[in-house]
Amino acid sequence: MLENRHVISVRDFTREEIEVILDHAERMEEVYERGGDDRLSGKVLATLFFSPSTRTRLSFETAMLRLGGDVISLVGKEAASTAKGENLADTVRTVEKYCDAIVLRHPKEGAARLAADYASVPVINAGDGANQHPTQTFLDLYTIRKEKGRIEGLKVGLMGDLKYGRTVHSLAYALALFGAEIHLISPEELRMPRYIVRELEEAGAADVEEHRDVRPILGELDVLYVIRIQKEMFPDPEEYERVKGSYRITRELIEEHAREDLIIMHPLPRVDEVDPDVDELPQARYFDQVRNGVVVRMALLDLLLGGEE
Amino acid sequence: MPLKVRRIENGTVLDHLPPGTAPLILDILNVDVERTTVLMAINVESSKMGRKDILKIEGKFLEEEEANRVALIAPNATVNIIRNYSVAEKFKVKPPERIEGIVRCPNPNCITNDEREPVEPVFIRESTDDLEYRCRYCERVIRAEQLRELLR
Numbered sequence: 453m454l455e456n457r458h459v460i461s462v463r464d465f466t467r468e469e470i471e472v473i474l475d476h477a478e479r480m481e482e483v484y485e486r487g488g489d490d491r492l493s494g495k496v497l498a499t500l501f502f503s504p505s506t507r508t509r510l511s512f513e514t515a516m517l518r519l520g521g522d523v524i525s526l527v528g529k530e531a532a533s534t535a536k537g538e539n540l541a542d543t544v545r546t547v548e549k550y551c552d553a554i555v556l557r558h559p560k561e562g563a564a565r566l567a568a569d570y571a572s573v574p575v576i577n578a579g580d581g582a583n584q585h586p587t588q589t590f591l592d593l594y595t596i597r598k599e600k601g602r603i604e605g606l607k608v609g610l611m612g613d614l615k616y617g618r619t620v621h622s623l624a625y626a627l628a629l630f631g632a633e634i635h636l637i638s639p640e641e642l643r644m645p646r647y648i649v650r651e652l653e654e655a656g657a658a659d660v661e662e663h664r665d666v667r668p669i670l671g672e673l674d675v676l677y678v679i680r681i682q683k684e685m686f687p688d689p690e691e692y693e694r695v696k697g698s699y700r701i702t703r704e705l706i707e708e709h710a711r712e713d714l715i716i717m718h719p720l721p722r723v724d725e726v727d728p729d730v731d732e733l734p735q736a737r738y739f740d741q742v743r744n745g746v747v748v749r750m751a752l753l754d755l756l757l758g759g760e761e
Numbered sequence: 762m763p764l765k766v767r768r769i770e771n772g773t774v775l776d777h778l779p780p781g782t783a784p785l786i787l788d789i790l791n792v793d794v795e796r797t798t799v800l801m802a803i804n805v806e807s808s809k810m811g812r813k814d815i816l817k818i819e820g821k822f823l824e825e826e827e828a829n830r831v832a833l834i835a836p837n838a839t840v841n842i843i844r845n846y847s848v849a850e851k852f853k854v855k856p857p858e859r860i861e862g863i864v865r866c867p868n869p870n871c872i873t874n875d876e877r878e879p880v881e882p883v884f885i886r887e888s889t890d891d892l893e894y895r896c897r898y899c900e901r902v903i904r905a906e907q908l909r910e911l912l913r
Contacts, residue, residue: 463900539875560870560871561868561900562896562897562898565898580899582870
């Protein structure tokens with residue numbers, strides 16, 4: 453089902469296909485725990501990162517290495533011949549000759565789709581501008597399902613910059629596909645765009661509600677997913693100054709209002725939206741997400757490169 | 762009022778075009794004006810529309826999907842296929858499934874606006890709404906009327 457597939461947008465996947473990935477990740481746990489195996493021996497993964505990343509690139513590279521494959525890497529605009537004016541289409545047509553799959557992060561929206569148009573090896577989108585970052589969504593879903601045993605019917609709060617946050621748009625769409633109840637918590641200025649809210653309702657969300665304040669809803673949530681305010685996503689720096697720090701998860705807030713079995717997630721890196729002393733609480737799961745990211749990417753690479761579902 | 766343009770023998774007549782849009786529509790349909798006989802009526806009286814344009818293209822039979830490209834500019838256009846001076850087929854245009862090449866993406870950070878890349882903008886109609894399109898590349902959703910203003 454997934455062999456040789458490009459992974460560009462969550463929108464390209466059905467619920468059933470996403471479940472295949474999550475199920476395979478579950479089987480991959482055991483491989484991860486014993487330090488990996490050599491099923492991708494002889495395969496080469498190229499990671500092309502035209503915009504900054506720490507965990508995503510390292511996570512993909514680790515996943516490939518843990519399965520016995522090799523990695524070649526092109527990092528930063530200067531490293532690429534794009535500095536000499538080469539376009540992405542040409543870069544992709546060159547790099548695909550060196551490898552069996554490409555992981556691409558690029559500052560322009562739609563870059564991964566363009567790369568996929570030109571590549572005969574699978575292209576995995578590791579972030580195209582403010583648009584999509586599908587493997588982040590897969591690992592988020594995996595974490596929720598692993599912790600809660602299901603996704604359907606769960607009450608999931610998405611909190612923070614819901615206007616510009618790329619992570620949260622893809623995740624919200626996927627949660628809707630799985631029939632979760634979605635609570636959108638953000639300052640007025642950072643509300644989720646109308647067309648996305650409408651789409652969530654159409655995609656199958658059990659319910660979509662908007663909140664300005666997290667407190668009244670916190671006690672009902674199964675999952676609280678927090679994202680940062682990304683300064684670089686703001687066209688207007690004044691708007692950034694106005695809203696930063698206007699939402700923040702503290703230890704007191706969780707201890708007073710949240711359920712014991714709530715899980716708190718964050719795609720990282722955080723700035724100040726989750727206090728460091730929340731890390732010690734039983735609800736914190738963001739560093740587990742990082743771990744799960746490797747497991748999910750191992751599963752995905754294996755499936756794309758011909759592993760059995 | 763008698764029509765000011767003559768009948769054609771074989772070809773396509775596009776009627777009920779908003780006034781002033783005929784030259785643009787000719788352009789969108791990729792009509793080779795050096796080899797094709799085209800009769801264009803601009804701003805003629807219309808009982809339904811007040812004023813309208815009419816386009817008659819001799820020797821070209823528009824397929825429905827091709828004619829639907831016109832819907833972006835002329836949502837109420839009617840298409841008459843003429844054979845031997847009479848109407849052989851008549852249909853109204855519908856919003857096209859896919860718009861390729863003729864509209865640029867309004868998102869300045871979309872890869873299709875990067876002149877170095879060999880890529881044409883493509884918009885795909887949303888299944889849930891006839892009047893909304895999604896950029897195949899940056900995935901931004903755009904209303905049909907906004908697309909009209911972005912014709913290249």
